[in-house]
Amino acid sequence: MALEREAAFAYESASQGDTERLGEFVAPALADGDVLVLTGGLGVGKTHFTKGVARGLGDDHPVTSPTFALMAVHDGGRIPLFHFDLYRLEHAYELEDTGIFDVLGYEGACLLEWGEQFQDELTDEFLGVVIERMGETTRRITLEPHGSRAEALARAIDDAVSHYIEDK
Numbered sequence: 001m002a003l004e005r006e007a008a009f010a011y012e013s014a015s016q017g018d019t020e021r022l023g024e025f026v027a028p029a030l031a032d033g034d035v036l037v038l039t040g041g042l043g044v045g046k047t048h049f050t051k052g053v054a055r056g057l058g059d060d061h062p063v064t065s066p067t068f069a070l071m072a073v074h075d076g077g078r079i080p081l082f083h084f085d086l087y088r089l090e091h092a093y094e095l096e097d098t099g100i101f102d103v104l105g106y107e108g109a110c111l112l113e114w115g116e117q118f119q120d121e122l123t124d125e126f127l128g129v130v131i132e133r134m135g136e137t138t139r140r141i142t143l144e145p146h147g148s149r150a151e152a153l154a155r156a157i158d159d160a161v162s163h164y165i166e167d168k
Contacts, residue, residue, distance in 0.1 A: 005161055009143040009154050012134070019045040019131070022141055023052020025164065029156035030057070030109045032079055034149070035123050037115040040131035045139055046113045049129065050083050053111065057081055065113070070098045080108030087114040092121045119146075127153050 002014035003021050013019045026036070030053070038046040051063040057077030064072070065085055074081040082103045089095065095118060104110055104122060112122070119126060125147035132140045143158070145151040 003161070003165070005158075005165055006140065009145075009158055011141045011161060013045070013139040013141055015137055016045060016048045019048040019139060019141065020052035020055070022161065023049040023054075024056035025157050025160040026053050026153075027056025027078075028160065029153050030079065032107050032109070033105045034109040034153060035104065035126040036109070036111045036129050037119055037126050038111060038113045038129045038131065039116045040139075041133065044131040044133050045141075046129075046131060049131065049141070050081075050111050050113075053109075054081055054083075071100070075108075082108055082110045083113075084110065084115065085113045086118060089114075089118070092118055095121060125149050 003018040004012040006012055011022055013022060038049060040046055047063065047065045054063045054074045054077065057079060059074045059077035059081065061074060061076050063074060063083070070085060072083045074083060084098060084100055086098070095101070100122070115122065127150040128144035128146060130142045130144060134140050143154040145154040
């Protein structure tokens with residue numbers, strides 16, 4: 001694995017495995033009500049990141065993109081993980097049909113792929129996870145906290161990654 005820390009809250013992933021590993025570092029810091037908004041183009045690794053989060057929570061069930069179902073629930077770990085894919089939604093009024101308002105901010109954590117287009121309608125407090133393609137397999141992953149809880153979450157993730165890199 002070649003997961004690297006570029007700066008505070010910014011990482012470089014050289015493989016799908018690295019992206020999943022970063023997701024694993026997120027899991028121990030997650031608490032009920034946490035919201036992560038995953039941003040990035042098609043195929044950058046949002047679902048691989050989610051696989052790592054689910055595995056880090058202790059859920060060993062398969063994680064796939066919920067593109068056609070809009071939501072997948074992974075409840076085999078420490079807390080439930082609600083994985084939404086909002087790519088196909090065009091208007092905020094369509095959010096109600098996804099079931100997002102039944103879980104957002106309550107029990108479990110929510111990961112929202114393509115959620116940036118609706119973040120103002122959803123919550124003021126969230127951790128943005130921006131994944132950018134830098135090369136064929138290389139990705140830059142940046143954490144962008146919005147609110148005090150998200151800031152604490154980003155710091156906890158950054159500390160975990162820093163310790164991991166120091167110990168390699």
